[in-house]
Amino acid sequence: MKTIIKIAWRNIWRTPMRSFLVIGSIVMGIWAGIFVIAFSYGLNKQRTLSSIKNSISHIQIHHPEYEKDYDSKYFLENPDLIKTELETNENIKAFAFRSLLNGMISSPVKSNGVRIIGINKNREKEVTGIHSGLVEGNYFESKRKNQILIGEALSKKLKVKLRSKIVLTFQDTDNNIVAGAFRVCGIFKTQYTKYDEGTVFIQNSDLQRLIKSKEFHQVALLCNSLDDVDSTYHNLKTNLNDYEVKDWKTISPELAYADEIMETWLFLIMIIIMLALIFGIINTMLMAVFERRRELGMLMAIGMNKSKVFFLILTETFFLSLIGAPMGMFLGALTIKLTSETGINLAIVGEGLQSVGLGNVIYPVIETKFYIFIGVMVFIFTLIAAIYPSRKALKLKPTEAIRTI
Amino acid sequence: MEIIKTTHLTKVYSNNGLEVKAVNHIDLSIEEGEFTAIVGPSGSGKTTLLNMIGGLDDSTEGTVKIAGTNINSLSENELIDFRLKNIGFVFQAYNLIPVLTAKENVEFIMLLQGLSEKERKQRSEELLNHVGLTDKLDSRPNQLSGGEQQRVAVARALASKPSFILADEPTANLDSHSTSTLLDMMAEMNEKEKVTFLFSTHDQRVIDKARRVITIEDGKIIKDERR
Numbered sequence: 001m002k003t004i005i006k007i008a009w010r011n012i013w014r015t016p017m018r019s020f021l022v023i024g025s026i027v028m029g030i031w032a033g034i035f036v037i038a039f040s041y042g043l044n045k046q047r048t049l050s051s052i053k054n055s056i057s058h059i060q061i062h063h064p065e066y067e068k069d070y071d072s073k074y075f076l077e078n079p080d081l082i083k084t085e086l087e088t089n090e091n092i093k094a095f096a097f098r099s100l101l102n103g104m105i106s107s108p109v110k111s112n113g114v115r116i117i118g119i120n121k122n123r124e125k126e127v128t129g130i131h132s133g134l135v136e137g138n139y140f141e142s143k144r145k146n147q148i149l150i151g152e153a154l155s156k157k158l159k160v161k162l163r164s165k166i167v168l169t170f171q172d173t174d175n176n177i178v179a180g181a182f183r184v185c186g187i188f189k190t191q192y193t194k195y196d197e198g199t200v201f202i203q204n205s206d207l208q209r210l211i212k213s214k215e216f217h218q219v220a221l222l223c224n225s226l227d228d229v230d231s232t233y234h235n236l237k238t239n240l241n242d243y244e245v246k247d248w249k250t251i252s253p254e255l256a257y258a259d260e261i262m263e264t265w266l267f268l269i270m271i272i273i274m275l276a277l278i279f280g281i282i283n284t285m286l287m288a289v290f291e292r293r294r295e296l297g298m299l300m301a302i303g304m305n306k307s308k309v310f311f312l313i314l315t316e317t318f319f320l321s322l323i324g325a326p327m328g329m330f331l332g333a334l335t336i337k338l339t340s341e342t343g344i345n346l347a348i349v350g351e352g353l354q355s356v357g358l359g360n361v362i363y364p365v366i367e368t369k370f371y372i373f374i375g376v377m378v379f380i381f382t383l384i385a386a387i388y389p390s391r392k393a394l395k396l397k398p399t400e401a402i403r404t405i
Numbered sequence: 406m407e408i409i410k411t412t413h414l415t416k417v418y419s420n421n422g423l424e425v426k427a428v429n430h431i432d433l434s435i436e437e438g439e440f441t442a443i444v445g446p447s448g449s450g451k452t453t454l455l456n457m458i459g460g461l462d463d464s465t466e467g468t469v470k471i472a473g474t475n476i477n478s479l480s481e482n483e484l485i486d487f488r489l490k491n492i493g494f495v496f497q498a499y500n501l502i503p504v505l506t507a508k509e510n511v512e513f514i515m516l517l518q519g520l521s522e523k524e525r526k527q528r529s530e531e532l533l534n535h536v537g538l539t540d541k542l543d544s545r546p547n548q549l550s551g552g553e554q555q556r557v558a559v560a561r562a563l564a565s566k567p568s569f570i571l572a573d574e575p576t577a578n579l580d581s582h583s584t585s586t587l588l589d590m591m592a593e594m595n596e597k598e599k600v601t602f603l604f605s606t607h608d609q610r611v612i613d614k615a616r617r618v619i620t621i622e623d624g625k626i627i628k629d630e631r632r
Contacts, residue, residue: 010504303489
């Protein structure tokens with residue numbers, strides 16, 4: 001065994017350039033696979049976190065009927081009960097009560113349909129990141145009434161600037177049309193252009209005064225971490241069973257599905273890369289077998305049995321993979337470590353990314369299970385790659401291989 | 406003692422429906438300790454005969470018995486094992502393992518036989534000393550001359566302590582000096598240690614050294630001369 005391993009090791013260095021090329025292709029293939037996986041995961045994670053941070057939060061609580069037609073008459077009854085429940089839950093980092101309405105926003109030149117979110121500015125600051133996404137103005141710093149935050153995309157559409165006056169029109173709880181003039185105090189920009197174009201923030205006190213109601217339609221809450229969401233969600237669902245409790249996966253199922261689809265897709269990508277590598281390895285090993293027909297024939301002639309010949313070719317194949325795979329994985333891990341800190345700036349396609357809720361800078365991330373998966377795949381695919389050349393070697397007839405004894 | 410016995414040994418090759426009898430009903434007996442050369446023109450069937458005696462090729466008809474064992478009745482794996490234990494091969498083109506040193510090449514066959522490291526080391530050094538390559542133990546084949554490589558091949562063939570050694574044109578690629586050294590060495594082994602050698606050759610120097618010369622033509626033995 002030891003000698004066969006020694007022969008196999010020396011054999012792969014008989015044609016160093018060819019071995020370096022095949023090892024290089026394995027390194028590059030695995031590196032590229034890891035990078036694509038990490039980049040895609042980073043992209044998806046960023047999209048999820050961005051949605052959570054800017055709009056949906058981790059968990060939302062509504063009146064059970066509210067989401068049927070988003071009617072403002074379905075407000076949260078007994079908000080104090082909800083407040084007490086949320087305050088006693090250790091997994092909850094922050095929560096904010098919101099009033100929600102659908103209405104129209106009008107500037108002197110244009111109108112647009114918007115979702116109006118009435119917030120408590122201090123509470124909201126702890127739950128969403130709108131305050132940190134301001135590109136102009138301030139976050140309700142003025143004590144004046146009827147201040148409004150609008151998205152940059154909406155400001156461009158309405159052709160309004162900071163301190164411009166706009167009019168919000170919506171229905172109150174009695175279905176009367178109500179209009180209010182607001183002054184733009186801040187312009188925000190999230191990573192999702194559509195959201196910026198269709199959402200405005202005003203203070204609860206201003207909204208409630210206009211609709212003549214002090215009720216809330218939604219509680220948005222943030223857990224201490226993404227890992228706490230599941231348990232908190234189930235806990236709240238049990239304790240607040242008179243309300244509709246939804247976690248981020250239910251609120252925005254496309255985000256959760258994206259995770260699952262992405263995972264399957266990335267596994268497929270890796271398998272495709274490995275398949276491509278297999279052909280390179282098979283080609284190299286076939287060349288090695290054909291070049292060494294005489295030698296292999298001689299080995300069989302003098303008494304080396306078929307299992308040992310098979311083991312020799314298998315070992316040579318494994319050496320090629322076992323040198324290439326760890327190097328590829330190391331290079332991949334190093335690239336991910338570096339880029340996960342600095343990010344990859346894709347400003348050149350920034351607009352396209354923002355239209356789907358992504359920022360310009362992507363931070364690649366990869367889970368440990370993918371390294372394990374790649375390791376197992378390399379082992380399995382190497383084994384498959386070794387079979388064909390080994391079978392070719394076993395089919396050699398000593399007399400034909402060496403021509404004469 | 407009879408080491409090799411062939412009975413009606415025949416090999417027919419079929420090419421485009423045309424049958425060619427490379428070996429035609431050969432009955433041959435080789436005794437232990439013989440130093441025999443099979444001679445004949447190209448295409449006379451000497452290599453085919455040696456291939457069948459060595460268990461590398463199947464016969465169309467007839468049998469080969471080595472030390473009483475009918476090798477035609479052995480399975481492929483049994484035949485590989487039989488060759489390992491009973492037959493030593495010396496090839497025209499040396500056919501050493503290029504990535505192993507002279508010593509490792511000799512040890513390799515003993516490794517296949519399952520001998521211990523100590524035994525392998527001791528015997529390989531003894532054999533390489535015997536063929537005059539004491540100072541070349543750690544040289545790889547590409548660092549040795551043709552004659553030296555063939556001497557390593559002889560040492561390798563002897564390493565498994567075979568019943569006999571089959572050598573196909575062992576001197577064909579060697580210069581006169583190397584041929585002479587190799588032949589003297591093999592003749593000495595034959596005389597002193599009673600190692601049985603069976604050559605196929607064109608080389609007159611080998612024929613001159615042989616104590617039995619079998620001439621083949623068109624697949625048949627036409628002359629069997631003992632000296």
